[in-house]
Amino acid sequence: MKKKYLFGPIILALVLFAGVVFVPVSWLVKLVPADRLAESATSLEPNMFQGTYLQSEMLKRSTYVPIYGSSELSRWDPFHPSNYFETNDATFTPYLIGKGGMTSIIHDVNFATHAAQLKNKQMVIIVSPQWFVKHGTDEQHFAPNYSSLQAYQLPFNKEVNEQVKRKLMQRLMTYNAVKNDPILYQLYDAYLNDKKVMFNTLSVPAKAYISILEKKDLYFTLLKDKPTNRHQSGEVKDKSWEELKAQADSYGEKRTQHSKFYIDDKVYNHKKHYIKSMEGKNKGHSYAESPEYGDFQLMLDILKEAKAKPLFVIIPVNGAYYDYTGFTEKGRQDYYTRIKKQINDSDFTYADYSDHEYDPYFMRDTIHIGWKGWVYLDEDMQKFLEKH
Structure with a gap:
């Protein structure tokens, strides 16, 4: 009798798994709620970044302008683009794609995946100096943000320049998240070394796995996102740019009264001891040299070939705080000069x-x-979108 009880759950699990895998994609697509895309524009959910369905749907619609970046996108206030353009009844909706730890290499794979949809697509890409650390993106930041689905799709991608695709695959192979996936790593190795028989053999399980990951993406798409704590406010409506800058000064002043370096009081109070410990600790640090420049160039190459229309945003650092830590001005200026040249x-x-x-x-x-x-x-x- 015990064996019957044992095999019952196993058989049920196998039936359920088979049901999940073999449900036609067309059925799942029909189940996606009509408001799901609009909801995901500000959700900042990793499942959306690491999948493909919602982004593909967004790129089909001229009413969405994607903003690619990292952790700054979740820093909500009334002046945040998602609130500003919604409050002022803009003809477009910002669509946020980014979270902490997402750097060029993550965006590269994403852009490669959607390359066929990027022609003439207007977008904003926020580039942060801290991406360009000496050794580039580490495993701790790469692994949680990397998309297994997009990585598996890359060798079969016909939209990306062959040389760029090879460089991107070689770069991905330096990370443990890829090294520890035997099928993916060997698939890349076979592709890069022209081992056609091996590549064709590995393509069978790889494509089967892609199919499973695509289903997984759609199942996650059916789930409702957690509500964001974004700051929705009408106080920025119908203001001139100069009025908004003055308003932002006042807003920031009220929130930095008890901190140094014009840091938000909540952030400063939470990290006060850490900040005190950082005095002079970054002497000799620089953003002048980093593997990130190569990753960033791959992004530029993919977007150029795809005929996309990006506006890059070069974010500064907090100069007073960086001076306090001993991080030299030259180490920052070298970065600004190099990234602008690229x-x-x-x-x-x-x-x-x-x-x-x-x-x-x-x-x-x-x-x-x-x-x-x-x-x-x-x-x-606003000016960029009107001009282009």
């Missing part, structure tokens, strides 16, 4: 905020744009 050489447009390092209330803390910084971005974003 963007210029690719004939793309950028908004340069590097001269706002010491501008009060431009940054919310030591590295994240906020308050007045958002106002500048809103204005530049």
Whole structure:
């Protein structure tokens, strides 16, 4: 009798698994709620970044303007693009794609996945200096953000330049998240070394796994996102840019009365002891040299070939705090110069905020744009979209 009780749950689990795997995609798509795409525009849920369905649907619609970035996107206040453009009844909706730890390499794979949909697509890409650390993105930041689905799709992608695709695959193979996936790693190795028989053999389980991951993506799409705590406010409605900057100054001043370096009081109070311990600790640090520049170039190459229309946003650091830690101004300026040259050489447009390092209330803390910084971005974003 015990064996019957044992096999019952196993058989049920296998039946359920088979049901999940073999349910037609077309059935699942029909179950996606009509408001799911609009809801996901501000959800900042990793399942959306690591999948493909919602982004594909977003890219089909001219009413959405994607903003790619990292942790700054979750720094909500009334001046945040999601609130500003919604409050002012814009003809478009910002669609946020990014979270802490997402750097060029993560966005590269994402752009490669959607390359066929990027032609003439207007977008905003926020580039952060802290991406460009000496050794590049580490495993701790790569692994939670990397998309297994997008990585498996890459060798079969016909939309990306062959040389760029190979460089991207070689870069991905340096991370343990890829090394520890035997099918993916060997698939890449076979592709890069022209082992056709091996590649064709591995393609069978790889494509089967892609199918499972695509179903998983759709199942997650059916789930309702957790509500965001974003700051929705009408106080930025129908204001001139100068009025908004003055308003942001006042807003920031009220929230930095008990901190140094114009850091948000809540952030400062939470990290006060850490900040005190950082005095002079970053002597000799620089953003001048990093593997990230190569990763960023791959992004530029993918977008250029896809004929996308990006506006790059060059975020500064909190200059007063960086001086306090001993991080040299030259180590920052070398970064600003190099990143602008890369963007210029690719004939793309950028908004340069590097001269706002010491501008009060431009940054919310030591590295994240906020308050007045958002106002500048809103204005530049509006001008860019009108021009293009």
